[in-house]
Amino acid sequence: MANPTVAAPAPANSFFRVQHTGPLTALQITDKIMAQSGAPGRAKTVDRITAGDPTAAVAGIAVTAMATFDSLKAAAAANCNLVVTYEPVWWMDDDSLDRMEGDELFAAKRDFIQTHEMVVFNFHDHWRDRTPDGIAVGMAKALGWEGYLADASRPATFRLPSTTLFGVAKELHTKLGDRTMRMVGDPRLKVRTVAASWGNTDQITMIHLLNEAVDVVICGYTHEWEAVEYAQDMIAIGDKKGLVLLGDVKSVEGGMKYCADWLKTVVTDIPVTFVPVAEPYWNPADLG
Amino acid sequence: MLAAGAAAAAVATTARPSSAGSLTAGEVIERMKQHIGGPWREGGVDGFKAGTPDTVVTGVATTMMATFDALKGALAQGCNMVITHEPTYWSHPDTLTYIQDDPLYRVKHAFLEKHNMVSYHLHDHWHALKPVDGIDMGTMQRMGWMRYMHTDNPRMFTLPPQTLLSLARDFQKKMNDRTLRVVGDPAMPVRIVYESWGNCSQFPGTQFMNTEADVLVIGEAQDWDLVEYARDLVSSGKKKGLILLGHVLSEQWGMKYCADWLKGFVTEVPIKFVRIIEPFWNLRHPVFEINTRI
Numbered sequence: 001m002a003n004p005t006v007a008a009p010a011p012a013n014s015f016f017r018v019q020h021t022g023p024l025t026a027l028q029i030t031d032k033i034m035a036q037s038g039a040p041g042r043a044k045t046v047d048r049i050t051a052g053d054p055t056a057a058v059a060g061i062a063v064t065a066m067a068t069f070d071s072l073k074a075a076a077a078a079n080c081n082l083v084v085t086y087e088p089v090w091w092m093d094d095d096s097l098d099r100m101e102g103d104e105l106f107a108a109k110r111d112f113i114q115t116h117e118m119v120v121f122n123f124h125d126h127w128r129d130r131t132p133d134g135i136a137v138g139m140a141k142a143l144g145w146e147g148y149l150a151d152a153s154r155p156a157t158f159r160l161p162s163t164t165l166f167g168v169a170k171e172l173h174t175k176l177g178d179r180t181m182r183m184v185g186d187p188r189l190k191v192r193t194v195a196a197s198w199g200n201t202d203q204i205t206m207i208h209l210l211n212e213a214v215d216v217v218i219c220g221y222t223h224e225w226e227a228v229e230y231a232q233d234m235i236a237i238g239d240k241k242g243l244v245l246l247g248d249v250k251s252v253e254g255g256m257k258y259c260a261d262w263l264k265t266v267v268t269d270i271p272v273t274f275v276p277v278a279e280p281y282w283n284p285a286d287l288g
Numbered sequence: 289m290l291a292a293g294a295a296a297a298a299v300a301t302t303a304r305p306s307s308a309g310s311l312t313a314g315e316v317i318e319r320m321k322q323h324i325g326g327p328w329r330e331g332g333v334d335g336f337k338a339g340t341p342d343t344v345v346t347g348v349a350t351t352m353m354a355t356f357d358a359l360k361g362a363l364a365q366g367c368n369m370v371i372t373h374e375p376t377y378w379s380h381p382d383t384l385t386y387i388q389d390d391p392l393y394r395v396k397h398a399f400l401e402k403h404n405m406v407s408y409h410l411h412d413h414w415h416a417l418k419p420v421d422g423i424d425m426g427t428m429q430r431m432g433w434m435r436y437m438h439t440d441n442p443r444m445f446t447l448p449p450q451t452l453l454s455l456a457r458d459f460q461k462k463m464n465d466r467t468l469r470v471v472g473d474p475a476m477p478v479r480i481v482y483e484s485w486g487n488c489s490q491f492p493g494t495q496f497m498n499t500e501a502d503v504l505v506i507g508e509a510q511d512w513d514l515v516e517y518a519r520d521l522v523s524s525g526k527k528k529g530l531i532l533l534g535h536v537l538s539e540q541w542g543m544k545y546c547a548d549w550l551k552g553f554v555t556e557v558p559i560k561f562v563r564i565i566e567p568f569w570n571l572r573h574p575v576f577e578i579n580t581r582i
Contacts, residue, residue, distance in 0.1 A: 232355050
């Protein structure tokens with residue numbers, strides 16, 4: 001589609017051309033988003049339309065970190081029927097439906113999507129593979145840390161004004177609105193250099209990051225029986241290290257807010273709205 | 289009890305003053321095999337991760353996870369054999385392929401060797417203990433839930449009526465859990481609880497959430513699968529809750545029970561339960577409990 005934003009009638013002489021002349025469809029927009037992302041594309045990607053009719057006309061676009069039922073309701077209330085999400089709508093990395101037969105919640109969420117003529121687009125890999133990583137750029141903006149980038153080629157390594165592990169945690173809590181973040185290490189640890197691995201972080205990636213010349217590693221989530229144990233053990237032999245687990249959504253949401261701003265430059269004639277996701281958890285101690 | 293018999297025979301022939309001083313790690317494992325109540329299966333993650341079966345045991349320490357801290361704790365109590373439910377080397381199968389040159393791997397490995405220690409991974413078979421999963425048993429004992437257990441499903445409990453908040457507080461107190469996290473309405477009435485201590489995957493976690501239980505209590509799960517499912521259930525109008533205790537805190541009393549179980553058939557050496565610290569702190573409770581001396 002050379003110019004998918006054009007909605008004018010086709011000229012009479014283009015009878016045999018396949019040209020869509022109505023409002024933009026979800027598929028036209030998602031194709032354009034992937035192309036404009038500039039990411040090379042992966043042999044196997046989770047990025048695709050995961051719910052709804054790809055030919056549905058799009059009234060508005062909602063961008064969110066996670067297409068929870070709540071996010072879908074908020075999108076519908078904002079008259080957005082294309083939902084661009086970083087995390088899956090069907091509770092699995094790859095939105096697999098293999099085990100969803102007979103699942104009442106699946107049916108309820110699917111029916112809500114159909115009733116509201118919604119389309120859900122998983123936009124994860126392309127946004128991460130973009131140069132620089134879209135999530136990293138947005139998280140740096142959300143934290144106001146763009147000026148602290150330690151190395152131009154690494155969008156998530158920061159050299160901060162002198163602080164402590166507690167100080168970093170407090171700042172993340174305040175700026176990201178994160179109530180249930182969890183830390184490993186001495187709260188009084190002196191901190192200058194911080195490496196972030198936004199979102200989920202596997203064992204080997206985390207082990208490598210912890211062994212770099214950084215004081216603290218920040219992630220969304222990493223398995224407790226793997227890299228969390230590794231971090232504890234580093235500290236137990238006297239290494240001065242800290243680890244912060246923000247929770248998945250809080251660790252990527254700034255990146256999707258930035259995605260919404262970017263999308264406004266890609267799709268100019270349809271409204272784009274950012275839909276925040278509430279923190280999933282509470283801790284009893286915070287309820288008084 | 290063949291192995292124990294052999295040990296006793298060895299003691300007799302070498303005329304040692306007592307059997308303490310000759311019990312080997314391999315003999316402890318052989319006795320465990322006799323008492324586990326089912327077949328000992330090869331192919332899982334269980335086995336020696338440090339030390340050898342012929343290591344002479346000074347004492348046995350059971351622990352939830354063979355962290356460096358736990359190893360120090362075991363030594364401090366005179367135990368050179370550690371029986372751990374979770375890995376020694378930071379992955380479920382204790383894979384060493386990628387960490388041969390890892391500096392921390394080398395230090396931990398050298399520490400274990402220097403102190404003539406054994407680290408034995410007891411995961412699969414402790415869950416397979418008959419008649420009740422060893423982790424489930426220890427946790428039930430800690431929570432005082434034996435009388436609430438469903439006869440047709442040992443992972444379901446009908447508790448006295450309470451709210452999701454009061455149940456969360458009960459866990460916070462009995463498991464000394466600063467950083468537990470809860471999904472759902474704090475005021476929601478709770479009667480029936482389903483447990484899945486430790487890690488809980490999307491499947492079968494979603495099935496557990498769709499039982500008659502009001503609340504699913506687990507150790508750890510991923511935010512973008514089971515946790516999202518739980519919040520969506522709540523959003524769809526279902527009265528459901530999900531409590532995440534943290535992986536090691538949710539299972540560690542099962543390893544206390546393991547120490548009690550071992551005392552029934554390992555009498556020559558001391559048996560100790562080494563309690564591990566909560567891995568995390570939060571802003572409300574900034575604490576530092578890791579022993580950094582080596």
